[in-house]
Amino acid sequence: xxxxxxxxxxxxxxxxxxxxxxxxxxxxxxxxxxxxxxxxxxxxxxxxxxxxxxxxxxxxxxxxxxxxxxxxxxxxxxxxxxxxxxxxxxxxxxxxxxxxxxxxxxxxxxxxxxxxxxxxxxxxxxxxxxxxxxxxxxxxxxxxxxxxxxxxxxxxxxxxxxxxxxxxxxxxxxxxxxxxxxxxxxxxxxxxxxxxxxxxxxxxxxxxxxxxxxxxxxxxxxxxxxxxxxxxxxxx
DNA sequence: ACATTAAATTCGA
DNA sequence: TCGAATTTAATGT
Numbered sequence: 001x002x003x004x005x006x007x008x009x010x011x012x013x014x015x016x017x018x019x020x021x022x023x024x025x026x027x028x029x030x031x032x033x034x035x036x037x038x039x040x041x042x043x044x045x046x047x048x049x050x051x052x053x054x055x056x057x058x059x060x061x062x063x064x065x066x067x068x069x070x071x072x073x074x075x076x077x078x079x080x081x082x083x084x085x086x087x088x089x090x091x092x093x094x095x096x097x098x099x100x101x102x103x104x105x106x107x108x109x110x111x112x113x114x115x116x117x118x119x120x121x122x123x124x125x126x127x128x129x130x131x132x133x134x135x136x137x138x139x140x141x142x143x144x145x146x147x148x149x150x151x152x153x154x155x156x157x158x159x160x161x162x163x164x165x166x167x168x169x170x171x172x173x174x175x176x177x178x179x180x181x182x183x184x185x186x187x188x189x190x191x192x193x194x195x196x197x198x199x200x201x202x203x204x205x206x207x208x209x210x211x212x213x214x215x216x217x218x219x220x221x222x223x224x225x226x227x228x229x230x231x232x233x234x235x236x
Numbered sequence: 237a238c239a240t241t242a243a244a245t246t247c248g249a
Numbered sequence: 250t251c252g253a254a255t256t257t258a259a260t261g262t
Contacts (some may be wrong), residue, residue: 168255192261208242209259 001208004105007054010078011132012167016121024115029107034098041082045092045127049106057174062094065094069181073136074099074160074175078167083126084133084231086112099175129188134166140163153194154222156184157204171213 004026008014014022030055034040040051043062051058053075060081061071072094075081086109115122136159143155154233157180160169181191195206203215213219 046254087261127261188262206260 002026003054003128004029007052007105010167011052011080012164013080016119016125017229019117021115021119022110025107028111029105032104032106034104036098036100036102038098040096040098040102040128041092043092043140044097047082047089047092048109049082049083050080050086050106050109050112051096052107054103054105055075056104057099058102058104059097059099059179060094062096063098067103069182071179072181072187073165074168074179076160076166079165080134082130083129083216086118087126104235132162136162136165144185149190149194149220150197152184152186153180153191154198154203154219156180157211157213158216158220161213161220171216172210173213174210176209177206 002157008022008025014025014092017025030039055077058075058079058081059071060073060075062063063069067205081096082092101125106216116126139155139159143152147155157173160166160173162169177191177195180195181188184191186194195204195211198204199206201215201218203218205212206212
């Protein structure tokens, strides 16, 4: 079995394809390897593929005018991204960087569009995907405006545990505190502090260069308890 | 911002 | 090819 075929077996939307569509995907898509630190595409690039992560981690983000790095999200094994620009036929809105050595599957835009034109289930899948992204965006916006660092870090990390968008995010997140800071929009110092409070609660463990999630449910729920903030620490 | 520590890489046998 | 020495990266305060 080809590598692509093996990958598609575990890909939800691939089950919705007709046999013809499936075979087209197999014959027209290609697999690419990206070394750690290399760009998969840049902001402003012409869109030519829908991209799935076979193995690795991809950071989606950009660098603002004043040089600040913003990470929108991290996509790992089994996640698909870039459908937004694909649907709108507009240039990429952000950079995609391989954070570690990464292997990706690329579906050509023509094929993506032709399946989109015919296949209702595939459309449904994409609506779900876009809806999840929208939901996450709102969560992050709310979190950013109302929460303390501890809650914001919980929020940002929990978002990565989303079955639709990131089917197989591991409990061990191999990203540095610096990267988490870019994701939450906090300074590294604040992230460091927040991670340690969360560790004290026993919800995660901080290691060198990684974080191990222990109580994903607690992290997800913490967002609701934002208002405890003013009563000081330890009230969650 | 600076000090500390873990990890990765280099180098010499 | 092993491990000590050095450099680099990440963490802690």
